[in-house]
Amino acid sequence: MHGPAGTDSHWRDGPWQKAGQRLTAHRPAAAGLTVLAALMLAVATGLVAGGGPVGAALAAGHQSLTFALFSGLGGAALGLLWGAAAVALGERAERAMMAPAIALTGLPLALVLPLAGGLLGPERGLAPMAVVTALIAAPAVAVIARDELRALLRREFLSAAQAAGLTGGRRLRRHILPNAVLPLAAAAWTALPRALMTESLASLLGLGLPEGVTGWGTAIGAAVRAGDAVALAGPALLLALTLWALHGVGDGMRLAFSTAAGGHQ
Template identity: 30%
Template sequence: MPEPVTPVTVEAQLTPGAPEGGGAEGPARSLWSDAWRSLRRNPVFIVSALIILFLVIVAIWPQLLASGDPNDCDLAHGQDTSSSGHPFGYDAQGCDVYTRTVYGARASITVGVCATAGVALLGGILGALAGFFGRWADALLSRVADIFFGIPVILGGLVLLSVVTSTTVWPVVGFIVLLGWPQISRIARGSVITVKENDYVHAARTLGASNSRILLRHILPNAIAPVIVVATIALGTYIALEATLSFLGVGLKPPAVSWGIDISNAAPYIRNAPHMLLYPAGALALTVLAFIMLGDAVRDALDPKLR
C-alpha cells in the first residue's frame, strides 16, 4: 500500500518551484531566479540600469558634478552660449544651464520613485483585495477606480495643483498617486483572480489555511510580477508627467529646480538660444527612455511566454 501523505509533505508542495522527490535533485529555480538570470544576459537591462544608477547618484549627490548654486544667476550673462567652466551656457536669467540640469535630476527622480511606490502600494493592495474577495468588495473598488479613470490627468492637475502654493515635490507626488492607482489596481486584481484558481491555492484552502496566509504566501508572490513590470514602466511616465505639469506652471514652482521649469522658461527663446532647451529636454528624454527600457527588460524576464 502507498504510504499516506502527511500534511507537511502537502504543504511543501503548495508553492510552485518547491523541491521534488524529497530534494534529491536540489531545489528547482524559481520565477525570480530565472528572471534575474535572464536580466543579467540582457544588454538592454544592463545599459538602462547603468544609466539609472548614474542618475540616482546625481540626484543624491549633485555636488559631485556641479559645484555651483543652481539659483545663482547673473543677468549680464543672459542667453550666453557655452564658455569656460559653463559648458551648457546660460539661460535667460543668467543661470548656469549645466548646474540647473544636474540639480534638476533630484526633483524628477524623487517624484518618479515616490509616486511609483505610492501607486504600486495603494493600487496593489486595493486590487489584490478586490480580486481575492470578489463580490461586493470587487464591485465597489471597481466602480471607484472607474471614477478616477474618468478624470483627465492634465486637466485634473491644472485644477487640483493650481491652488497649491508649496514648492516641494509632495503635492505632485500625491496627485500622481491619487490618479495613478486605478491602473495598478486593475492589473493586480486580474492577476490575483488568475492565480487564486490554481490548484496549490485550493490545496492550501483545503488544509485550513487562513485568508491572510493564502493571500500573502501563495497568491501575492505569484501575482506580483505584472505589477512590478507596469510600475517600472510607469516610473518613467510619472517623471514625464511631473515635467509636463511643471511646464504648465502647476507642478513644481520656483525656487525649486526642475527640468520642466527650465523647459518652460526656455520655450520662448528656442530660436535665439536653443541651448537653453536642448540640455534639460535631453536629460528628461534620456531619463524617461532609461526607465522604459528597464521596464521592457523586466517584462521580458518575468513573462515566461516571451522566453
C-alpha cells in the same frame, strides 16, 4: 537542494534567480537599468561639481527624480492596496471598486496635476502636489495588480493546495505571496514613469513644482520661453532618456516577472 514547489524557498532562490536572468536578458530592460544607474551617478556627481548647463540640468534632475520617486511610491502603494482589496473582498466588491479605476485609466489624468497646481496657486507645497500625483498614478497600478492577482488565483496549484487541506493562511504564506511579489513589483514600477511624466508636464506649464524648486519640466519651460537652445538641450535629453529607461525596465519586468509567476508553484 531547493525545497519543493510552493515552499519558503521561493523567497530565496529558484524563481527569483530565473526572473532576474530574464530581466537582464531583455535588452531594453538591461539598457534601461544601465542608463538609470549612470544617471543616478551623474546626478550625484553634478550636485557636487555643479556649474554650467550640464550641472544645472543634473540639479534639476535631482528635484524631478526625487519628486517622482516619492509620489510614485505613494501611487504604487495605493494602487496595490486598491487592487488587492478588490480581489480579496469578492467579485461584487471587485466590480464596484475596479470600475472607477478602469474608467480613470482611460482619461488624460496627467492634466489633473497642472489643474491642481493652478487651483493651489503659487504658494502650493510639494506635499499636496505629491499626493495628487500619487492619486493620478494609482488607478493604472490597481488595474494591473488586479489582473495579476486574478491570473494567479486561477492557477491549478492553488486549487490543488486547497484540495490538499491547506488553510487559507498557509496558502497565502506558502503559495500566494511568493508568487505574487514579482508581478506586483512590475505593476508598482509603472507608477514611476507616470509620476515623472505628470510632474514634468505640469512644471513645463509652470503649474507643477513650487516656485524655487526647479525640475526638468521647469527648466525646459524656462528655456523655451527664453529661446535658449543650449539650456533646453540638457533637461530635455535627460528627461527623454530617463522616461525611455523607465519604460524599458518596466516592459522587461512585466515580461520576466509574469513568466516567472507562471512558472513556479
